[in-house]
Amino acid sequence: MDIDDPHLVIRAAGAEAAAGLAAALALRAEVLAMTAKSRRSVLAPAEPGGLAPALRLGLAVRMAAANAEPGLEAAYRALGEVDAAVADAAGALPAAARLGALVRHVDLVTERPRAATAADIAALGAAGWDTADIVRLSQLVAFVSYEVRLVRGLRLMAEHGRKGVAA
Amino acid sequence: MSRRVENFTAEVPVWRPYVEPVVLAEATAEQLDALKVTPSNTKVSDYVLVLAHDPQSLHARTPLFNAIMYDRGGMSRAERELGAVGASIVNRCIYCAAVHASRYNQLTRTTEPMQAVFDHGAEAELAPRDRAILGFAIKLSACPPAVETADVEALAEAGLSQEEMLDLVLSTALFGWANRLMHTLGEPVEPDAG
Numbered sequence: 001m002d003i004d005d006p007h008l009v010i011r012a013a014g015a016e017a018a019a020g021l022a023a024a025l026a027l028r029a030e031v032l033a034m035t036a037k038s039r040r041s042v043l044a045p046a047e048p049g050g051l052a053p054a055l056r057l058g059l060a061v062r063m064a065a066a067n068a069e070p071g072l073e074a075a076y077r078a079l080g081e082v083d084a085a086v087a088d089a090a091g092a093l094p095a096a097a098r099l100g101a102l103v104r105h106v107d108l109v110t111e112r113p114r115a116a117t118a119a120d121i122a123a124l125g126a127a128g129w130d131t132a133d134i135v136r137l138s139q140l141v142a143f144v145s146y147e148v149r150l151v152r153g154l155r156l157m158a159e160h161g162r163k164g165v166a167a
Numbered sequence: 168m169s170r171r172v173e174n175f176t177a178e179v180p181v182w183r184p185y186v187e188p189v190v191l192a193e194a195t196a197e198q199l200d201a202l203k204v205t206p207s208n209t210k211v212s213d214y215v216l217v218l219a220h221d222p223q224s225l226h227a228r229t230p231l232f233n234a235i236m237y238d239r240g241g242m243s244r245a246e247r248e249l250g251a252v253g254a255s256i257v258n259r260c261i262y263c264a265a266v267h268a269s270r271y272n273q274l275t276r277t278t279e280p281m282q283a284v285f286d287h288g289a290e291a292e293l294a295p296r297d298r299a300i301l302g303f304a305i306k307l308s309a310c311p312p313a314v315e316t317a318d319v320e321a322l323a324e325a326g327l328s329q330e331e332m333l334d335l336v337l338s339t340a341l342f343g344w345a346n347r348l349m350h351t352l353g354e355p356v357e358p359d360a361g
Binding site: 027034042067068110111116121134141142146148154156157160163 | 257
């Protein structure tokens with residue numbers, strides 16, 4: 001998998017051969033290209049700050065798994081080194097307080113964003129994360145939450161198309 | 168301190184950040200480029216100034232947001248706003264819901280459908296096509312997403328083309344993103360006491 005590939009979401013959705021989708025995907029080719037640019041900006045940015053690339057990919061894998069989207073989870077795993085301590089420990093938090101606070105926040109915003117409050121941002125600051133890292137993390141969680149839903153939508157549209165053909 | 172807005176409304180509140188926005192006068196060249204402003208321009212929202220702490224992601228996101236919501240073809244602008252509101256209700260982003268409900272109301276010259284959505288969510292009494300769109304957006308916004316192929320079938324039965332379905336997926340997913348910034352990095356407050 002190539003992080004800059006506009007068709008990563010189509011592959012992750014298993015929708016490459018969905019003939020009925022071709023015109024819609026062509027209409028939104030620019031959106032898919034811009035999605036790839038945003039993907040790079042959160043998973044492999046020029047200025048990663050306190051969030052190393054392997055940690056970013058590890059968190060993305062964890063979020064794709066929490067959203068039950070195995071195709072996207074596999075695509076993220078294939079993009080590079082993945083921090084296994086956060087990727088493969090669904091529901092469990094790392095023991096180190098600083099990283100634990102980060103992963104706790106990722107789980108909260110991924111699964112129950114409506115429950116997030118000012119206290120959750122304050123907790124990240126108290127654990128030693130600066131404002132720029134808090135914004136970087138927020139964009140990462142928010143982008144993956146977008147991409148996972150785009151893949152789900154494409155996957156269902158492709159499945160629906162196949163059913164239509166079968167019927 | 169002005170009062171926090173607790174309920175869905177089509178009157179756009181003020182967004183008050185939980186973290187310090189970038190100070191425009193101290194912004195780096197990369198931040199200014201991402202903000203698309205000249206140093207003399209002072210009309211930049213606190214929200215965008217917060218996002219400027221990570222200029223690369225802001226720079227990539229702005230044109231993507233505009234393309235999904237405003238590019239020609241596919242689903243109507245009003246229906247994309249309905250997808251955005253569906254996501255914002257699930258994620259309880261009162262600020263996003265207000266902005267996009269008010270745009271929906273302007274585009275459709277109505278207020279009743281959106282009030283029904285605020286009052287009754289997925290159960291709102293809407294035209295069948297709007298009901299299918301809203302129901303899909305609400306299910307896609309759950310974690311994990313709760314949509315199934317039957318929900319795509321419902322969109323097809325309501326008359327949506329493949330292009331329109333993709334635009335609904337995109338506008339709803341985009342607000343899975345926007346809500347997770349707006350609702351977690353700040354809060355909506357009443358404008359007057361600012």
